[in-house]
Amino acid sequence: MNPSDHSISEQGAFNLFSEESVKNPFPLFAQMRAMGSVIPIPNPMGGTGQAWMILRMEEAMQVLKDHARFTVDPTTIDGNNDIRAGLADKADPSAPPTFFTGKSMLFVDEPDHRRLRVLVSKAFTPKFMEGLRPRVQEIADELLDRVQARGEMDIVKDYAYPLPINVISEMLGVPQADREQIHVWSGALARGLGFGKQEPEVAEHLRAFGMYTAKLVADKRQHPADDLISQLIAIEEEGDRLNEEELISMISLLIFAGHETTSNLIATGTLMLLDHPEQLERLTKDLSLVPSAVEELLRFNGPATASGPRFATEDTELAGQRIKKGDMVIPLLKSANRDEHQFSQPEELDITRTMNRHLAFGYGIHMCLGAPLARVEADVAFTTLLRRMPNLRLSIPRDNVAWHFALSSQGLASLPVTF
Numbered sequence: 001m002n003p004s005d006h007s008i009s010e011q012g013a014f015n016l017f018s019e020e021s022v023k024n025p026f027p028l029f030a031q032m033r034a035m036g037s038v039i040p041i042p043n044p045m046g047g048t049g050q051a052w053m054i055l056r057m058e059e060a061m062q063v064l065k066d067h068a069r070f071t072v073d074p075t076t077i078d079g080n081n082d083i084r085a086g087l088a089d090k091a092d093p094s095a096p097p098t099f100f101t102g103k104s105m106l107f108v109d110e111p112d113h114r115r116l117r118v119l120v121s122k123a124f125t126p127k128f129m130e131g132l133r134p135r136v137q138e139i140a141d142e143l144l145d146r147v148q149a150r151g152e153m154d155i156v157k158d159y160a161y162p163l164p165i166n167v168i169s170e171m172l173g174v175p176q177a178d179r180e181q182i183h184v185w186s187g188a189l190a191r192g193l194g195f196g197k198q199e200p201e202v203a204e205h206l207r208a209f210g211m212y213t214a215k216l217v218a219d220k221r222q223h224p225a226d227d228l229i230s231q232l233i234a235i236e237e238e239g240d241r242l243n244e245e246e247l248i249s250m251i252s253l254l255i256f257a258g259h260e261t262t263s264n265l266i267a268t269g270t271l272m273l274l275d276h277p278e279q280l281e282r283l284t285k286d287l288s289l290v291p292s293a294v295e296e297l298l299r300f301n302g303p304a305t306a307s308g309p310r311f312a313t314e315d316t317e318l319a320g321q322r323i324k325k326g327d328m329v330i331p332l333l334k335s336a337n338r339d340e341h342q343f344s345q346p347e348e349l350d351i352t353r354t355m356n357r358h359l360a361f362g363y364g365i366h367m368c369l370g371a372p373l374a375r376v377e378a379d380v381a382f383t384t385l386l387r388r389m390p391n392l393r394l395s396i397p398r399d400n401v402a403w404h405f406a407l408s409s410q411g412l413a414s415l416p417v418t419f
């Protein structure tokens with residue numbers, strides 16, 4: 001890499017983290033990919049350790065599957081790089097844990113990861129999810145019934161947000177009245193938890209979300225019901241498979257991960273289709289294409305810009321770069337999904353594309369637990385929307401569409417349409 005490349009990589013990283021390229025980061029990713037599969041960037045947490053951006057699919061998969069060489073938990077190496085420690089410092093130490101400050105499956109390695117994931121994995125199998133399809137359909141229809149006569153709606157507020165939060169809340173047993181407040185917290189967390197961003201109110205939201213989850217668990221302990229939270233409480237009470245901190249972290253993870261990302265897939269996916277009228281028309285005419293369109297929308301502009309960071313457990317080499325023990329490594333999923341080495345015409349949206357894989361749900365042991373649920377929800381959401389509202393049109397100038405930037409899950413602030 002020559003010195004001018006280095007400045008592009010610094011500039012690129014800066015732009016990416018500073019919301020500048022939020023509307024369309026893909027030209028920047030292409031520029032960075034041209035420089036290499038693995039490139040050094042300034043440490044987004046401002047620490048002294050080196051950070052690396054992984055731009056291509058092969059190397060991203062290597063990092064995500066090799067959990068001996070790359071850990072999700074830097075405290076197992078040393079504390080210096082810990083982005084969560086920084087946040088936890090600001091939080092009230094007496095506050096209840098959350099998925100971010102406590103011990104959730106996303107942030108632990110084997111064998112704890114497997115122990116935690118196995119406790120809920122049965123509730124997220126594709127077969128179990130198919131059983132939920134009629135209820136997801138009912139919710140989608142109820143939401144569209146409310147706006148059908150109006151001839152206009154905000155896709156985000158009226159459809160993409162309420163659909164997944166109602167589904168996951170029913171699975172978990174989260175009361176209806178609490179869902180709006182949860183949306184406020186998790187929206188703030190999704191936007192506040194990016195690398196290099198530690199807005200002061202994030203610690204406050206984390207604390208409030210943790211307190212809420214702890215209270216929910218206490219209530220359910222008194223009044224168990226036929227839901228996932230009650231099942232997890234029963235497991236915790238059995239003894240040695242799940243402790244209280246893990247229980248609360250797990251529930252806050254399922255609530256948070258279970259709706260924010262899927263809402264973004266539905267809203268951004270709709271916008272991507274509106275941006276490609278010929279693809280939208282084709283899909284509207286043949287709704288059997290929805291499952292393949294969903295995969296393509298995930299590849300083309302899926303919600304997660306990057307997976308969580310990984311940290312090298314030893315000095316190692318990746319695509320010719322020397323990664324030092326403790327360095328932070330960030331697989332850029334959206335760039336890997338546009339990798340010219342993997343896809344023909346990767347910058348084109350093609351809802352009939354056949355592909356071996358994309359990385360929108362991550363890869364390896366931490367690959368998204370909720371992928372089968374997200375797929376059923378997106379399938380029902382797009383099929384129902386296009387069947388009932390085949391003349392969907394954006395009702396504001398395209399340039400006025402406002403994005404929310406978040407590395408974990410990027411989405412739209414609103415998407416007004418007519419139909």
Ligand code: HEM
Binds near residue numbers: 253
């Ligand atoms: C389109 C929607 C979704 C996208 C794009 C998405 C994306 C992801 C990604 C990229 C990861 C891996 C993160 C990493 O390796 O650092 C992940 C993990 C996870 N996701 Fe999702 N997700 C979605 C929906 C859901 C839903 C509906 C749930 C339901 C509860 C969920 C629960 C989880 C959990 C629990 C993990 C952690 C898994 C582990 O560490 O073993 N996600 N998701």
